[in-house]
């Protein structure tokens with residue numbers, strides 16, 4: 200194989216709780232992650248020269264070792280003694296620094312692409328292990344689907360009954376939020392309202408999107424909404440426009456809202472985009488991976504055949 204095209208999909212956090220802090224300062228999480236259909240296009244081609252060349256459609260995005268996709272290719276070359284080089288082109292469609300794991304998912308896709316392009320034969324479990332060396336939510340971006348993530352994101356459990364298919368509006372304020380400063384400002388011991396993760400899993404089992412909407416909860420909102428109160432206004436407007444629920448994703452600033460009706464979701468996205476003068480506001484849908492389409496919730500990672508579409 201000389202070249203490959205992959206779709207690196209974004210994620211949202213349906214619930215996000217902070218349950219403690221590690222000795223190194225990282226916060227311990229309990230979060231239900233969900234893949235959405237929105238993706239960055241990734242094209243990879245083998246090069247004879249031993250170099251990593253990266254190109255993106257965003258002129259200001261770094262294309263050197265600061266880019267997680269570059270880091271992924273580099274780590275794979277070093278770890279597995281790959282002599283040839285690789286050209287990577289990223290068609291960035293996921294808003295950057297948005298709480299949608301755009302960089303992490305590009306990184307995961309490049310790990311998958313290197314595995315296939317160079318015939319390394321690594322299992323999903325092995326890819327997840329390599330991914331964990333590059334960032335805490337990158338193993339999830341390898342696995343995808345509806346996954347309960349604990350630890351700092353790397354302890355993953357496939358959810359028995361994944362999120363029912365529904366429409367998702369993503370609305371990002373044009374502000375940048377530093378994940379590091381959100382965690383730093385979070386007074387996790389004083390949090391009063393914690394997500395009810397078990398109830399969310401039950402609502403998914405019942406395929407009850409309305410119930411899920413009411414249970415959406417993210418403790419990082421307390422910090423980011425204080426910094427950017429317009430996040431709360433966008434949430435309220437999306438609810439007025441018929442959303443079953445609305446929440447900030449990850450450390451923000453993107454707000455997502457769940458809809459059962461496609462036309463309503465598209466209309467809400469168009470209206471919110473105009474009313475709040477947003478560059479990034481669109482309607483997408485939840486994305487299920489093959490194991491979920493087959494009704495499996497196998498946590499034996501070695502048995503899961505890797506599929507990355």
Ligand SMILES: C[C@@](CO)(OP(=O)(O)O)[C@H](O)COP(=O)(O)OP(=O)(O)OC[C@H]1O[C@@H](n2ccc(N)nc2=O)[C@H](O)[C@@H]1O
Nearest residue numbers: 224225226298299300334335336351378379382449450451
């Ligand atoms: C908030 C979440 C939820 O899914 O997603 P995003 O908003 O990034 O999408 C993640 O926990 C984002 O994890 P990750 O992507 O690894 O965060 P990074 O930007 O690498 O971390 C920046 C800094 O945030 C702090 N940090 C990060 C993760 C964590 N569990 N606890 C922390 O305290 C650390 O100080 C770290 O140095």
Ligand SMILES: Nc1ncnc2c1ncn2[C@@H]1O[C@H](COP(=O)(O)OP(=O)(O)O)[C@@H](O)[C@H]1O
Nearest residue numbers: 265266267295296297298299300301302303305
């Ligand atoms: N391939 C990439 N795509 C987007 N951002 C990247 C990438 N590689 C590195 N970054 C850097 O990662 C930072 C966080 O971006 P991103 O992963 O999109 O945000 P988040 O973690 O909030 O979802 C950005 O400041 C960006 O410069």
